[in-house]
Amino acid sequence: xxxxxxxxxxxxxRRFGQTVALEPVELALLPGDGVALAGPNGAGKxxxxxxxxxxxxxxxxxxxxxxxxxxxxxPQRPAQYGRLSARENLxxxxxxxxxxxxxxxxxxxxxxxxLPGAPKPSANLSVxxxxxxNLAIAFLGAPEVLLLDEPTAALDPEQRLQLWERVDAxxxxxxxxxxxxxxxxxxxxxxxxxxxxxxxRLVFSGTVGEYDRAETDNLLA
Amino acid sequence: MTRAWLLVRKDALVLRRSPxxxxxxxxxxxxxxxxxxxxxxxxxxxxxxxLVDEDNLPATVVVGGKRFHVDRTIKEVSRNVKLVRxxxxxxxxxxxxxxxxxxxxxxPGFIATLEGMVKSPKLEVQLSHGTISSRVDQxxxxxxxxxNRQLQRAYIDTNLGYVTLILNGGKGTFLGSPIDVIGxxxxxxxxxxMPQTHDVRVLEDFIHDARLALANTGGALKATAHPxxxxxxxxxxxxxxxxxxxxxxxxxxxxxFLALVFAAGSLAAERDENVIGRLVRGLVGLGQLVWxxxxxxxxxxxxxxxxxxxxxxxxxxxxxxxxGEPWERMxxxxxxxxxxxxxxxxxxxxxxxxxxxxxxxxxVAVLVVLPIVFLGLIPAAVVPPAGWASTVLPFTHAxxxxxxxxxxxxxxxxxxxxxxxxxxxxxxxxxxxxxxxxRLLV
Numbered sequence: 065x066x067x068x069x070x071x072x073x074x075x076x077x078r079r080f081g082q083t084v085a086l087e088p089v090e091l092a093l094l095p096g097d098g099v100a101l102a103g104p105n106g107a108g109k110x111x112x113x114x115x116x117x118x119x120x121x122x123x124x125x126x127x128x129x130x131x132x133x134x135x136x137x138x139p140q141r142p143a144q145y146g147r148l149s150a151r152e153n154l155x156x157x158x159x160x161x162x163x164x165x166x167x168x169x170x171x172x173x174x175x176x177x178x179l180p181g182a183p184k185p186s187a188n189l190s191v192x193x194x195x196x197x198n199l200a201i202a203f204l205g206a207p208e209v210l211l212l213d214e215p216t217a218a219l220d221p222e223q224r225l226q227l228w229e230r231v232d233a234x235x236x237x238x239x240x241x242x243x244x245x246x247x248x249x250x251x252x253x254x255x256x257x258x259x260x261x262x263x264x265r266l267v268f269s270g271t272v273g274e275y276d277r278a279e280t281d282n283l284l285a
Numbered sequence: 286m287t288r289a290w291l292l293v294r295k296d297a298l299v300l301r302r303s304p305x306x307x308x309x310x311x312x313x314x315x316x317x318x319x320x321x322x323x324x325x326x327x328x329x330x331x332x333x334x335x336l337v338d339e340d341n342l343p344a345t346v347v348v349g350g351k352r353f354h355v356d357r358t359i360k361e362v363s364r365n366v367k368l369v370r371x372x373x374x375x376x377x378x379x380x381x382x383x384x385x386x387x388x389x390x391x392x393p394g395f396i397a398t399l400e401g402m403v404k405s406p407k408l409e410v411q412l413s414h415g416t417i418s419s420r421v422d423q424x425x426x427x428x429x430x431x432x433n434r435q436l437q438r439a440y441i442d443t444n445l446g447y448v449t450l451i452l453n454g455g456k457g458t459f460l461g462s463p464i465d466v467i468g469x470x471x472x473x474x475x476x477x478x479m480p481q482t483h484d485v486r487v488l489e490d491f492i493h494d495a496r497l498a499l500a501n502t503g504g505a506l507k508a509t510a511h512p513x514x515x516x517x518x519x520x521x522x523x524x525x526x527x528x529x530x531x532x533x534x535x536x537x538x539x540x541x542f543l544a545l546v547f548a549a550g551s552l553a554a555e556r557d558e559n560v561i562g563r564l565v566r567g568l569v570g571l572g573q574l575v576w577x578x579x580x581x582x583x584x585x586x587x588x589x590x591x592x593x594x595x596x597x598x599x600x601x602x603x604x605x606x607x608x609g610e611p612w613e614r615m616x617x618x619x620x621x622x623x624x625x626x627x628x629x630x631x632x633x634x635x636x637x638x639x640x641x642x643x644x645x646x647x648x649v650a651v652l653v654v655l656p657i658v659f660l661g662l663i664p665a666a667v668v669p670p671a672g673w674a675s676t677v678l679p680f681t682h683a684x685x686x687x688x689x690x691x692x693x694x695x696x697x698x699x700x701x702x703x704x705x706x707x708x709x710x711x712x713x714x715x716x717x718x719x720x721x722x723x724r725l726l727v
Contacts, residue, residue, distance in 0.1 A: 080727055114562060117562070117566050118565070118566030118567055119562030119563065119565060119566045119726070120562070120726060121726075135566070137562075137563065137566065139559060139562060139563075141559050142559065143558065143559040143560045143562060143563045144558065144560065145295065145299065145558055145560060146558060147298075147299045147302045147303065148295070148298065148299070148302075152298070156291060156295055157563070157568075159288075159291050160288055160291060160564070160568040160569065161568065185302070201563070
């Protein structure tokens with residue numbers, strides 16, 4: 065875990081009117097990083113991930129992306145066109161991401177994520193399939209950084225395993241991942257560092273072991 | 286292929302996948318256009334006018350020796366109003382509650398005065414209050430005008446009878462009393478038999494001049510009755526249903542509904558599907574997203590507007606109706622449809638950005654369409670504030686563009702003016718929609 069950060073939040077915070085969703089946060093994702101984002105519901109995890117992804121603009125501070133770095137993002141609620149099939153969604157976003165061969169990329173991800181290739185509107189897919197499509201779209205455009213918001217919430221054990229294999233492969237290739245999760249086991253297995261948020265404030269940043277101890281000592285409450 | 290174009294194609298595909306929604310989007314504005322047409326037709330229907338007979342009108346009346354069947358005559362002259370016979374009390378009641386728009390009263394002695402032919406009998410007219418009273422007044426005046434035309438010939442014939450009596454002499458009646466007139470011809474004969482003194486020759490000259498003058502009385506009387514006559518030379522123009530006004534309004538109304546609702550709903554739907562965040566993080570800017578919606582709204586307006594124009598053109602060709610340039614001006618209409626569709630799409634996108642949710646946006650767009658259309662339909666000369674308001678909305682400019690493009694002999698100045706308005710409004714609404722679209726990210 066060395067080299068220039070791939071993605072950095074420099075005092076990035078977000079307000080919605082008078083409501084502070086996220087107070088200024090400092091965070092850097094380095095090559096090979098696996099960072100877990102922990103915290104209860106409403107802590108600001110999705111806001112921080114959206115800021116890092118560029119889906120939201122920070123009200124204060126900024127988010128810096130190393131030149132040429134591509135970021136894949138899977139929001140907590142699937143983001144895809146319900147009237148398009150899984151293949152059509154993948155092909156459309158592949159074109160938008162600038163994939164050289166969108167049809168090939170879509171076919172590959174359909175197979176990798178075990179998605180149905182039938183021309184069935186994605187709104188009619190099962191919850192698990194919709195989440196897999198949501199994740200597959202995040203892998204379009206050969207991203208170096210993955211931002212995954214509760215990625216395994218609707219996946220069965222085998223699908224979780226396949227997802228983490230892909231994530232680990234990306235990290236091994238010099239990429240980084242930041243994922244939000246409520247599962248300690250998942251955090252322990254797939255993260256090197258943990259960043260914890262509560263009520264929109266960053267309350268912890270450290271190794272998984274330190275986070276374990278802090279949780280045990282109830283320091284984050 | 287630009288990224289915005291990819292979104293246009295995506296929206297077109299989504300529309301194709303939603304045949305019910307697409308059908309409603311197409312059929313609803315056409316239905317509204319038809320209903321507005323029906324309402325416009327209804328506004329031209331016959332107003333109900335009460336006829337109060339206080340003179341006990343007989344079945345027939347003889348005026349100047351000509352017999353009139355009262356009911357038949359009333360039917361003939363009341364083509365623009367629906368006359369209903371009512372008692373004076375009922376007529377007043379219905380005038381107050383608006384069931385009749387006017388009361389025409391035939392006062393006692395009307396027929397006697399009419400038959401006397403010495404002075405004009407009077408009909409009493411009461412009008413309802415309100416904006417249509419002037420129109421009702423015109424129609425009642427038209428009714429009396431028609432009645433007068435029926436009576437004019439009898440009056441002229443009677444007056445000419447008196448002229449003939451003065452010319453030729455003989456027996457007749459005046460104000461019901463028998464008269465015996467020597468006449469100018471017999472007077473002249475008598476004078477010729479008299480000694481030709483200076484006075485006699487003066488009288489003979491006067492009689493000669495009077496006979497010449499009276500010989501032209503018939504024509505003069507008719508000319509007095511009709512100083513200006515209308516010569517109907519045959520109907521050559523379009524029927525009102527196919528008029529320039531109807532065609533321009535039908536196209537504008539239809540594309541207004543389609544473009545507004547589509548642009549508003551589809552922009553807000555990007556947020557509903559949670560896709561907007563994915564798009565704006567470097568894939569597609571908010572501006573590109575808004576312009577993609579505007580572009581498809583313009584394309585839809587083009588397709589539907591052309592379909593309506595072609596339908597009108599076919600009907601006009603099949604019916605061999607003259608007037609307008611149904612085919613030659615299609616290219617100009619294409620430009621107008623694109624500009625109007627774009628301006629309306631921009632307004633729709635602004636509504637979608639403000640409403641944020643597809644359902645709310647569609648509802649708001651539907652609620653906004655009709656006021657926009659009605660503001661544009663109200664003549665600015667009648668209600669100036671409506672004219673001012675509609676000036677800053679695309680509908681009025683679209684109607685003017687289409688009307689001029691399809692029907693004016695020299696449309697260029699008007700088309701250029703309206704195109705500039707539509708471009709400016711499209712730019713303003715589009716810019717505001719781009720700013721407002723930030724709300725979709727929240």
